[in-house]
Structures are given as C-alpha cells and as structure tokens.
Amino acid sequence: MKIVPVALGARSYEVRIKAGLLDDAAAHLGPLARNRPFVIVTDTNVARHAERLAATLAAAGLASDTIVLPAGEATKSWAQLESLTDALLERGIERGDHVIALGGGVIGDLVGFATAILKRGCNFVQMPTTLLAQVDSSVGGKTAINSRAGKNLIGAFHQPSLVLIDPDLLDTLPLREQRAGYAEVVKYGLIDDLGFFEWCEGNGLALLSGDSSARAYAIAHSVGAKARIVAEDERETTGKRALLNLGHTFGHALEAETGFSDRLLHGEGVAAGMALAFAYSARRGLCPGQDAERVAAHLRASGLPFDLASAGIAASGARLVEHMLHDKKMDAGTLPFLLARGIGQTYLDKQVDLADVASFLDELPR
Numbered sequence: 001m002k003i004v005p006v007a008l009g010a011r012s013y014e015v016r017i018k019a020g021l022l023d024d025a026a027a028h029l030g031p032l033a034r035n036r037p038f039v040i041v042t043d044t045n046v047a048r049h050a051e052r053l054a055a056t057l058a059a060a061g062l063a064s065d066t067i068v069l070p071a072g073e074a075t076k077s078w079a080q081l082e083s084l085t086d087a088l089l090e091r092g093i094e095r096g097d098h099v100i101a102l103g104g105g106v107i108g109d110l111v112g113f114a115t116a117i118l119k120r121g122c123n124f125v126q127m128p129t130t131l132l133a134q135v136d137s138s139v140g141g142k143t144a145i146n147s148r149a150g151k152n153l154i155g156a157f158h159q160p161s162l163v164l165i166d167p168d169l170l171d172t173l174p175l176r177e178q179r180a181g182y183a184e185v186v187k188y189g190l191i192d193d194l195g196f197f198e199w200c201e202g203n204g205l206a207l208l209s210g211d212s213s214a215r216a217y218a219i220a221h222s223v224g225a226k227a228r229i230v231a232e233d234e235r236e237t238t239g240k241r242a243l244l245n246l247g248h249t250f251g252h253a254l255e256a257e258t259g260f261s262d263r264l265l266h267g268e269g270v271a272a273g274m275a276l277a278f279a280y281s282a283r284r285g286l287c288p289g290q291d292a293e294r295v296a297a298h299l300r301a302s303g304l305p306f307d308l309a310s311a312g313i314a315a316s317g318a319r320l321v322e323h324m325l326h327d328k329k330m331d332a333g334t335l336p337f338l339l340a341r342g343i344g345q346t347y348l349d350k351q352v353d354l355a356d357v358a359s360f361l362d363e364l365p366r
C-alpha cells in the first residue's frame with residue numbers, strides 16, 4: 001500500500017492507495033466506527049460498489065446505511081444539499097460520526113460540504129471512484145455546490161479524516177470519464193513538472209486503456225503533487241494553491257456556458273481551458289508557441305477538447321468573460337489568471353486585461 005500524508009497540523013490525514021482496497025475497507029474504517037453505523041453516500045452509477053462496501057463492512061461486524069443520489073454535475077445543487085442534510089439528520093448523525101463519500105468529485109464535493117455545515121462540522125472519509133476524484137478532488141478539502149451564478153460558488157474548506165483509493169474501481173468507469181480525469185493528471189505536469197508531462201506523453205494512452213502500473217504511478221504521483229501544494233497553502237491565500245486552478249478560469253466559464261450539463265464534463269472544460277491558457281500565454285509572447293502547440297497536441301491525442309471548437313463552444317469572448325467575473329480569484333475588481341512561461345512553468349499573472357482575453361477568444365475558430 002502507498003501512503004501519502006497530507007500535512008496540515010491538527011487537520012493532517014493520510015491518503016492510502018492500494019488496488020483492491022475496497023475489499024479490506026473494514027480494516028481502515030473500523031478504527032473510526034465508535035460503535036455507530038457508517039452512512040455511505042454514493043450515486044446511482046456507483047451503487048454497485050456501495051453494495052460491495054456495505055457487505056465488506058457487515059462481514060467485519062460494522063453496520064452501515066447507504067444514501068444513493070442521482071449521478072451527474074446537477075447533484076451539486078442546493079436541492080440535493082438540502083435533501084442530503086435532511087437524510088443525515090434523520091439518521092441522527094453526530095459530529096463524531098464519519099460519513100463515507102463513495103463516488104466521483106460530485107459526491108465528494110457535496111458530502112464534504114454537507115458535513116462541513118452539519119452541526120457546524122462532522123467528519124467524512126473520501127473513497128473516490130473516478131480518476132478525477134482519485135488524482136484531485138478527494139484530496140485538499142475544497143467542498144462546494146454550484147449556483148446559478150457559477151461553479152463551486154457556495155462551499156467551504158473542510159478536510160476529510162482519511163482518503164481511501166482503490167484504483168481497481170476505475171475498471172467500471174466509462175472511457176469519456178477516464179479522459180476527463182486524465183486532464184487533471186496532465187495539469188500537474190503543466191504546472192511545475194515538465195518530467196511528469198513527458199511521462200504523460202509517453203504513458204497517457206496506456207493509463208487510459210487501464211494499464212495498472214501506469215494507473216498506479218499516475219495516481220500516486222498526482223496525489224503527492226496535490227498534497228505538497230495543499231500543505232503549503234491550504235486555503236489558497238499565498239498564490240501557491242491557485243496553481244491548481246490552471247485552465248479552470250477558462251474551463252469553468254465553458255462549463256457555465258453549457259449550464260453545467262453533460263455536454264462538457266469538468267475535466268473536459270479543464271482540458272480546453274489549459275490549452276487556452278497556453279495559447280493565450282503564447283499570443284502574449286510569454287510562452288513559446290511550440291509549447292502551446294505541444295499541450296494542445298497531447299490533449300487532442302488523449303481524446304480531450306483542446307480549443308473552443310472541440311469543446312463545442314460557440315459563445316462570444318465577451319459572454320465567456322462575463323462568466324469569468326464570478327471566479328473566486330477575483331480580487332479588488334481584477335482577475336488574477338494562471339498563465340505559463342512554458343510547460344511546467346505556470347504562474348499567477350495579475351496583469352491580465354479581460355477585454356484582451358475576450359478578443360483572444362473572439363479570434364478563435366468556432
């Protein structure tokens with residue numbers, strides 16, 4: 001088993017990664033049980049894995065109850081938050097209980113937020129079941145729902161007590177979702193790790209086709225990178241954690257444009273967003289054009305969107321910039337942007353003129 005510590009003082013926890021971990025989950029969860037039943041929260045597509053988890057726990061004498069929510073981004077909503085908090089209160093949840101979030105980033109973000117606010121803070125365990133959640137969303141304590149105004153605008157920082165990753169769960173994940181999660185893997189290379197981007201160029205397709213050693217390496221490397229950044233800047237105050245937002249200002253605007261529908265998955269928006277961040281950096285003369293082309297080429301070869309046309313977005317630059325005005329990085333009326341000086345050299349640029357971003361977007365083919 002690979003263990004990655006997330007060092008956050010009193011809020012520190014471990015990320016434990018092992019193929020087949022679901023089947024010995026009782027050994028990891030037992031110490032958290034306190035003679036109380038666990039509540040497992042999952043979605044309709046993951047319910048089969050939740051049944052296996054409940055059976056494993058029962059075999060070890062650990063009681064559990066499962067709440068199944070609708071699958072999809074629309075579940076990160078006020079309505080689902082209300083129904084989940086009601087359901088947990090009906091079950092008599094106590095602050096010391098651990099709710100288990102078994103699912104992708106949608107379940108993790110929603111359960112994380114529900115437990116952050118229930119009784120002013122209950123515990124939760126992340127058991128991520130998508131590539132995206134295993135490499136990114138289960139670690140770091142960002143929790144949220146979406147609002148009409150934009151992505152993740154209502155939320156809290158609330159760290160899990162433990163993250164349990166079983167890469168074998170990805171065997172049932174559809175290819176489109178694997179690819180979307182892969183965008184966040186590539187992100188770590190683009191941020192500050194050229195060597196890892198090169199690894200992605202050489203091994204990405206093997207990872208996407210389910211190769212277990214490529215999968216294990218990508219998950220452990222990504223979790224290590226995320227844990228390091230989060231430990232340095234838990235609440236995104238110094239600018240370090242903002243690097244994890246590479247591609248997200250563009251990406252969230254594209255997602256908002258599709259109404260957070262299945263037309264564009266989060267990871268797909270991030271893929272297009274990262275390519276746009278590099279293309280915009282190249283247009284400004286900050287980054288070699290070759291690097292921007294190399295990023296787009298790798299995303300394209302991985303079956304991901306790499307520009308507005310491949311993301312299916314026809315909106316004008318001005319309209320996309322309007323979505324960006326809701327970005328949580330907005331600071332005194334300006335929007336710090338994640339730009340790049342090259343692959344592995346991302347930085348936060350505070351001098352970006354949004355009118356210039358809009359004209360850049362208007363110049364792109366639709």
Ligand SMILES: NC(=O)c1ccc[n+]([C@@H]2O[C@H](COP(=O)([O-])OP(=O)(O)OC[C@H]3O[C@@H](n4cnc5c(N)ncnc54)[C@H](O)[C@@H]3O)[C@@H](O)[C@H]2O)c1
Nearest residue numbers: 045071072104105106129130132136137142169172173266
């Ligand atoms: N908190 C963070 O730091 C953070 C980081 C990145 C993304 N996010 C958020 O995560 C969300 C996206 O997460 P996601 O891509 O995991 O989406 P998701 O949770 O919607 O899961 C994708 C799809 O895969 C299905 N699924 C999940 N596990 C499966 C499995 N093992 N087998 C078969 N089907 C399975 C789900 O039911 C869903 O249909 C977005 O809302 C994004 O904003 C949060």
Ligand SMILES: O=C(O)C(=O)C[C@@H](O)[C@H](O)[C@H](O)COP(=O)(O)O
Nearest residue numbers: 136140142151152241244245248328
């Ligand atoms: O953990 C972070 O920090 C990230 O930015 C990870 C992102 O992949 C994730 O999508 C996050 O939710 C975006 O952050 P937000 O603050 O823009 O909602």
Ligand SMILES: [Zn+2]
Nearest residue numbers: 184248266270
């Ligand atoms: Zn993301």
